[in-house]
Amino acid sequence: MISDPDPTEVQPFRVCFVCAGNICRSPMAEIVFQHLVRQAGLSRYVETVSAxxxxxxxxxxxxxxxxxxxxxxxxxxxxxxxxxxxxxxFEKLDLVVALDRTHDRVLRTWAPTETDRGKIALLLSFDAERSELTDVPDPYYADDEMFDRVLGMIEGAIRQLFRQLEPAIRQGATR
Structure with missing residues (x-):
């Protein structure tokens, strides 16, 4: 899960990806994001979870x-x-990424403070190529091809998100 911060160490950037049941979209997002973090050699500086x-x-x-x-x-x-x-x-997370507007609304009602509500973003808001869309479709009631398409959408948005976060994560890692 999310660990308690150790004041003697550089604090990792903590992100959580959220969908409805945590068996389709948010695990895809978490796993793709973790892959990019590992490739960049930043695993020590990022904690990722999905729910x-x-x-x-x-x-x-x-x-x-x-x-x-x-x-x-x-x-x-x-x-x-x-x-x-x-x-x-919320208090331990830096970013909470909702996979669609329904999750965004639920998370905003659960967020105890305005600061916490400010940590919530829709995944597709990070992908300029999909700016006309807001929701990653739920593939649960669809076929295998839809799972592939959803993973492609998630990969594109995750790459854009990581591109935006990586410089700040690297800067935090050098402190």
Whole structure:
């Protein structure tokens, strides 16, 4: 989950990706983001988690189609276990990324302060190529092809998000 800060060390940047049940979209986002963080050699400076607004899948693996789509594109989602977002996490998080407007609204109602509400953003808001869209569609009731398309959308937005965050993360790592 989200660790308590150690005042003697550089504080990692903490991000949480949130969808409905934490078995399709948010695990994809978490795993792609973690992959980029590892590739950049910044794992020590970033903590990433994903969660759902609902509790109906807590403890379960990601959907088999999520795992398959991730595997097809070189990611490993087999170890993921679903969690429900806990509003107490807000104080430890730097960024909370909602996968659609429904999650955004729920998170904003759960956020205890205006500062916490300011930490919430929609994933597609980071992707200039998809600026006309706001929601990453939920592939749960769709076919395998939709899981691939959703993963592609998520990858594009995650790359843009990481491009925006990387300089600040690197700067924080040098302190």
């Amino acid at each position: 759902g607004t609902g509790d109906w899948h807590v403890g379960e693996q990601a959907d088999a189609r999520t795992i398959a789509a991730l595997r097809k594109y070189g990611y490993d989602g087999a170890r993921h276990r679903a969690k429900q977002f806990n509003p107490d996490w």
